[in-house]
Amino acid sequence: MSRQKVFRVALRGDELLNNPRFNKGTAFTVAERKAFGLTGRLPSKLEGHDSAIRKNSFLQSMKSQNLVLYYTLLSRFVIDSLKPIIYTPTEAEAISNYSHLFRRSEGLYLTFPDQDTMEEDFLEQTKGKDIDLIVCSDSEAILGIGDQGWSAIRGISSAKSAIYSLIGGIDPSHSLSVVLDVGTNNEELLNDHLYVGWPYKRVRGEEYDKFVDKFVQLVRKYFPQSLLHFEDFGVTNAQRILRRYRDSHAVFNDDIQGTGAVTLSCAMAAVGVTKTKLSEQRYIIYGAGSAGLGIARQLRDAIVSADSVPEAEANKLFYLIDKHGLIKESLGQANIREDLKDFVRPDDEWVGVKENGAGEISLLETIKKVKPTILIGCSTHAGAFTEEIVKAMALGCERPIIFPLSNPSKLVEVDPKDANDWTQGKALLATGSPFPPAKMPNGKDYVIAECNNALIYPGLGFGAIISKSKRMTDTMIIAGARRLASLSPALKDPDDALLPDFADAPQINFEVAVAVAEQAVEEGSADVSWKKEEARERVKQHLWLPIYGEYVYDKDGMM
Numbered sequence: 390m391s392r393q394k395v396f397r398v399a400l401r402g403d404e405l406l407n408n409p410r411f412n413k414g415t416a417f418t419v420a421e422r423k424a425f426g427l428t429g430r431l432p433s434k435l436e437g438h439d440s441a442i443r444k445n446s447f448l449q450s451m452k453s454q455n456l457v458l459y460y461t462l463l464s465r466f467v468i469d470s471l472k473p474i475i476y477t478p479t480e481a482e483a484i485s486n487y488s489h490l491f492r493r494s495e496g497l498y499l500t501f502p503d504q505d506t507m508e509e510d511f512l513e514q515t516k517g518k519d520i521d522l523i524v525c526s527d528s529e530a531i532l533g534i535g536d537q538g539w540s541a542i543r544g545i546s547s548a549k550s551a552i553y554s555l556i557g558g559i560d561p562s563h564s565l566s567v568v569l570d571v572g573t574n575n576e577e578l579l580n581d582h583l584y585v586g587w588p589y590k591r592v593r594g595e596e597y598d599k600f601v602d603k604f605v606q607l608v609r610k611y612f613p614q615s616l617l618h619f620e621d622f623g624v625t626n627a628q629r630i631l632r633r634y635r636d637s638h639a640v641f642n643d644d645i646q647g648t649g650a651v652t653l654s655c656a657m658a659a660v661g662v663t664k665t666k667l668s669e670q671r672y673i674i675y676g677a678g679s680a681g682l683g684i685a686r687q688l689r690d691a692i693v694s695a696d697s698v699p700e701a702e703a704n705k706l707f708y709l710i711d712k713h714g715l716i717k718e719s720l721g722q723a724n725i726r727e728d729l730k731d732f733v734r735p736d737d738e739w740v741g742v743k744e745n746g747a748g749e750i751s752l753l754e755t756i757k758k759v760k761p762t763i764l765i766g767c768s769t770h771a772g773a774f775t776e777e778i779v780k781a782m783a784l785g786c787e788r789p790i791i792f793p794l795s796n797p798s799k800l801v802e803v804d805p806k807d808a809n810d811w812t813q814g815k816a817l818l819a820t821g822s823p824f825p826p827a828k829m830p831n832g833k834d835y836v837i838a839e840c841n842n843a844l845i846y847p848g849l850g851f852g853a854i855i856s857k858s859k860r861m862t863d864t865m866i867i868a869g870a871r872r873l874a875s876l877s878p879a880l881k882d883p884d885d886a887l888l889p890d891f892a893d894a895p896q897i898n899f900e901v902a903v904a905v906a907e908q909a910v911e912e913g914s915a916d917v918s919w920k921k922e923e924a925r926e927r928v929k930q931h932l933w934l935p936i937y938g939e940y941v942y943d944k945d946g947m948m
């Protein structure tokens with residue numbers, strides 16, 4: 390017969406969770422969590438559960454044991470082959486199964502019913518730390534796989550933070566990954582008795598806004614010069630939260646602004662190949678959610694500033710398509726979000742164009758009428774760019790520019806190999822997830838650019854952090870995007886990739902960070918006394934590299 394022993398334990402918080410002798414993971418009781426300062430460090434449900442270990446889990450486990458080893462392995466040897474394991478697309482699989490994979494606490498869990506202790510939990514987790522970067526998600530729109538509840542902490546908040554360190558050079562001990570667990574509407578998770586998050590429907594409306602606001606105000610109070618990165622929020626919340634806080638703190642929505650920036654760089658490189666201007670293109674954006682609208686606005690703003698086109702004229706170059714087809718006036722307010730209003734097409738343009746029974750105009754009909762030069766996919770609609778669609782693009786212009794950006798790989802709108810074959814190598818291509826090179830008709834490889842926001846957000850973020858920017862402004866983002874575009878391999882060889890390879894991402898993001906910091910200082914968004922000309926040196930000095938230091942014992946030293 391076994392008898393439960395009572396131990397007197399002098400450890401609290403991280404010390405307790407990181408002690409293999411005493412750690413109980415999700416099995417800590419509510420009373421123990423309170424007594425040992427663990428409430429904000431563990432998800433809400435108490436039983437943990439293990440399942441098979443994947444490569445991703447192995448690296449995750451290495452990360453929790455030895456950060457220097459983890460980042461050295463990733464950066465020094467195999468950045469482009471291991472990145473897909475710790476990030477897109479493998480993360481999608483790890484996230485959807487995370488309750489079954491959960492082993493150790495990571496980051497900060499803020500759960501809706503625990504909001505009375507939010508400040509305590511926040512302070513427990515950040516005590517003695519100098520936090521520059523906070524990455525948070527409420528997990529409602531994870532990549533293209535939708536609502537994943539609590540699981541965002543692992544594959545999204547932590548993976549995005551890891552990319553900041555790996556590619557951007559941000560010291561991992563200065564970043565904090567957060568999940569805002571406000572429930573989930575994912576029935577599969579709600580019905581899974583092993584789901585370890587808060588197993589209730591998503592909180593909406595005023596209660597949700599208050600919860601998010603409480604968190605944002607803690608960030609502002611304790612880390613006023615940090616960058617607050619929002620990832621994979623649902624489209625309406627994402628836009629609203631960004632609007633609400635962007636003038637009072639350095640906040641950044643990666644899906645809107647990061648995706649807009651990397652796609653702008655990629656489009657600049659593509660029009661460099663076709664020797665045209667951004668203002669001479671006609672754009673179809675398929676999927677008008679966070680990414681679609683972010684891309685449309687970023688491209689529009691660049692056209693206004695670089696080609697001196699009035700905003701109202703620039704708006705007319707864009708055709709947005711969503712679930713109800715082309716976004717046009719007659720879809721009515723119920724089917725058009727308020728924030729899409731700049732891009733709503735007038736009905737009288739479409740007289741004579743074929744509609745379906747519900748009065749909707751399809752992607753194919755839009756292409757036939759508009760003869761676009763650029764087609765961008767961020768719809769989560771796998772295979773939407775069929776052979777007929779891609780060939781219709783190629784009929785309308787010599788070098789169609791086609792970016793199927795939906796992640797993970799299985800949701801891509803068209804396999805780039807097919808788009809290349811169907812256009813006899815004429816299409817200029819980029820995807821959101823990594824794909825192997827396609828073969829050109831002359832037998833050469835065509836490297837598919839990976840147009841993923843991870844190629845730019847680490848540099849954008851680092852630039853804002855180093856310059857202690859009070860806000861992340863559009864002009865800072867455009868400065869970073871221009872710098873990235875200027876490093877495109879296709880500018881030297883038009884048959885080369887539109888964007889640099891991820892193997893070069895650290896050097897590329899260094900340049901992006903310098904450009905952002907320079908712009909921040911020049912425009913007065915920065916809060917530093919140094920001059921624009923010093924930005925390069927400042928970024929260099931603050932780059933974190935995974936190298937062991939020498940340890941000297943000091944009882945009051947770092948813990």
Ligand SMILES: NC(=O)c1ccc[n+]([C@@H]2O[C@H](COP(=O)([O-])OP(=O)(O)OC[C@H]3O[C@@H](n4cnc5c(N)ncnc54)[C@H](O)[C@@H]3O)[C@@H](O)[C@H]2O)c1
Pocket residue numbers: 530531532533534621623624643644648651675676677678679680681710711712713766767768769770794795796797800820821822840841842843
């Ligand atoms: N490459 C990148 O860096 C990058 C960045 C952000 C998002 N993405 C990808 O883009 C996709 C969308 O992400 P998001 O954050 O904008 O999500 P979101 O949910 O905000 O937007 C998706 C939009 O597509 C629309 N849609 C769904 N099915 C459609 C269909 N059949 N036809 C037309 N429209 C349809 C939805 O109504 C919604 O408006 C995801 O797959 C995501 O992984 C890629």
Ligand SMILES: O=C(O)C[C@H](O)C(=O)O
Pocket residue numbers: 477531532533621643644796821841842843
């Ligand atoms: O996470 C990624 O790979 C990119 C992007 O933020 C997405 O939501 O798909």
Ligand SMILES: [Mg+2]
Pocket residue numbers: 532620621643644
């Ligand atoms: Mg995202």
